[in-house]
Amino acid sequence: MPAFLNTKCLKFRITRLVVVVAFAAASLVALLCLYLVEYKMKSVVGGQEYSLAESAAALIGRDIGDKRALLRSIAEEIQAGGRSNAHLIRHILKLHPSLKEEFFNVVVFDARGKLIANISDERTIGTFTAASQEYFSNTVASRKGIVSRAFRSALSGKPIVLITEPIVDSTGRVTFVLAGGINLQSPRLLGQLNTFRPGKSGYFFIIDKDGTVIQHPNQNRILVNVFKAPGGAMPTTAAALKGFEGWIEARTKDGRPAFLAYKQIPITGWVFGVAYPTDEAFAALSDARVSVWIVSSIVAALAGLTGLLATIRLLRPLGRLQGSVNAIAEGKAKIEVLDIQRKDEVGDLSRAFFSLSQQRQNAEAKLANLALTDSLTGLGNRRMFENVLSSALERAERTGQPMALAYLDIDHFKSINDSLGHAIGDQVLVEFARRLNSIVRASDTPARLAGDEFVILFEAMSTDTQPEELGNRILQCMEPQFECDGRHIAVTISIGIAVRANCNVSAAVFLREADEALYTAKNAGRNRYAVAHTTYVSESQPLTYGG
Structure with missing residues (x-):
């Protein structure tokens, strides 16, 4: 039997200690890394779910408000x-x-x-x-x-x-x-709200202020009061009906752990809720956990092998010394053989500690844009716009209705930032967004892509003259000077409008057409718009300028 396999041998005991310490250290590092990743992911996922709930609640509130305004105008027409x-x-x-x-x-x-x-x-x-x-x-x-x-x-x-x-x-x-x-079962309503459904098995639900379920993926629960349902209302739902807003990790009605987010809907007093099952949210982390344990075991085994080889090397001088002592005891060597001039292993036995830190696995790719809403202007952000644009193109292709996309850019915005400061620049962007909101229809979608770049998606266009009218309307609404911290600032914009009579086109192509029209407007002198009319059967027609 080799000496290092002898359980009473010093080499074996040191090797065993190295293996145990290495495995324990690797396991501890793995557990700590997984805990930190899970903790941060909970915050990220929960924040994202609440952002989805906020955006959906705002959308529903605006839609209800627009519908009330329409009915009120007809009532006033009859009364007048x-x-x-x-x-x-x-x-x-x-x-x-x-x-x-x-x-x-x-x-x-x-x-x-x-x-x-x-x-x-x-x-x-x-x-x-x-x-x-x-x-x-x-x-x-x-x-x-x-x-x-x-x-x-x-x-x-x-x-x-x-x-x-x-x-x-x-x-x-x-x-x-x-x-x-x-x-409440309208495909149009569900189609709009499905944009806010998280993951594959996540879902949203709406409850009125009295606890009656207005919308839920389980049709049997619609029109059922949560307080009168079997088992009563879930504690998180009851808290939301009392005014709680935010996200929490809890169980759904069917007992499944999930991230739950709640947001009050303006005007109605309803509660919009989002449920995202925890197992789906952490699916990537579960896979990473298995990989981490496998890698940790491999690293511990390699560390043990390395420790064994190092122990043999470090104790080799002691082995020679032991051999010399045995030789003296057997009368095969003289006492002079113990006169060893060493100042390291034999004179001062060193113990080597090997430590290994397993780098934690990269977490799931960072979630892009937690909120669908731009935090500065209140408009939709790029992520929301891309989702809406894709859905709108599919609808337009089915219905055959034309649509338009306006790409807006504030002229010389960098000079505003450089000369007046970023705080004033932010106020200009906020006022710019407010004016855009004041002139668009309920069916239109304004959004801020980045910096001073904005877009407006016009669905269900009825005539080719609408883009020109919209271009002039946008320019006119920006004519009054912007008042920011007591300053009056003249702001102009350039607009590129792409029009599609048949929408069998990708979102990227449609956006590029509007972008090219924008640069045409800029090259023509800014403070104007350019319209590119494109149909299914022909290339872009001559651009229309206005300003």
Whole structure:
């Protein structure tokens, strides 16, 4: 048996100690690294989920607000003309085809709750009364528009939410109630919200202020009150209904660990929630954990082998000394052989410690852009815009509707930063974004790509003259001087607009067309726009300039 395999041998004991210490150190480093990675990933994933919830809640709030404004304008139109005839009201509704785009259905009830108009099915007129419905009585009592609780429509059988607006006479008495329905299972609504669904198995849900589920991937839970459901409301959901906003790591209703984020939706008082299963969020980390343990074991084995070889080498002088002593004891050598002139291993035995630090595995690629919203301007950021643009191109290709993309750049923005400071530059960007928001439609998507570069996506374009009108409108809204910290700053912009009559094109190509039009506008003198018209069958037509 080799001497180093003898368990009582000093070489074996030192080697065993080296192996144990090396494996323990590698394991400790691996555990510490994995813990730090997991801790940081929780913060990153949770922050991202809350950013998604914030963006979705803002989108829903804006959409509800736009729909209320549309109903209010129609109610005011009816009141302004003093029209109380049901036939005239139905005629006015027909003059607004956008109602069918914004709502699942629009109906009108008289003061007694009798149905007098239905833009989806006129056969139901006179066959239904809303007198006993909460949304009707609350609207009449308050003489104000409301957003109803979610309920199942008696006319369509679908789960809906109603937005109401009262129509009053000159005395202030409610004569009619205008109501627009939102289908909670609408593909359009779900398509918009699916942008905010995290991962493959993550999902979102919406609960009204009373605890009724408005939207959920499990259709059986829609219109069910969370407090009356089996098991009651989850603690995190109950906290969100009391005003909690943020993210937390907890279990879902089905007991699955997940990252849960909650955000209150403006106007409605609803709660938007996002659930992202922990096992999916940490899938890459689980794979890394296995790899780390394998590598740690290999490193420990190599460290043990290295320790064995080093121990043999370090103890070799002691072995020679032992051999000399044995030779003296056997009478085969003289005492002079012990006169060894060494000042290291034999005179001062050194113990070598080998330490190995396993570099921790790189964590999952850093999550790009936690929020879909630009933190400075409040507009969508590049990530949000890329998602919306891809979806919009797919919709436009299906529907055949033309669309336009405007690429905006603030002229000489660098000189503003250099001469007035970055704080003033930031204020210019914020005011610029505010003005953009004031002129776009609800269906348009403004976003900030980077620095002073902005874009606006116009869907459902109806005529070729719209881009020119929009270009002039954007230029005009920027004409008044910007007031920043008491300074009045003249700001001009250059705009490139790409128009697509057929959208069988990639997002990158579409964006490049708008960018090229932008540089055309810049080269033409700035403070203007250039429009590139492109169709499916021909190359870009001559550019149109304006300014």
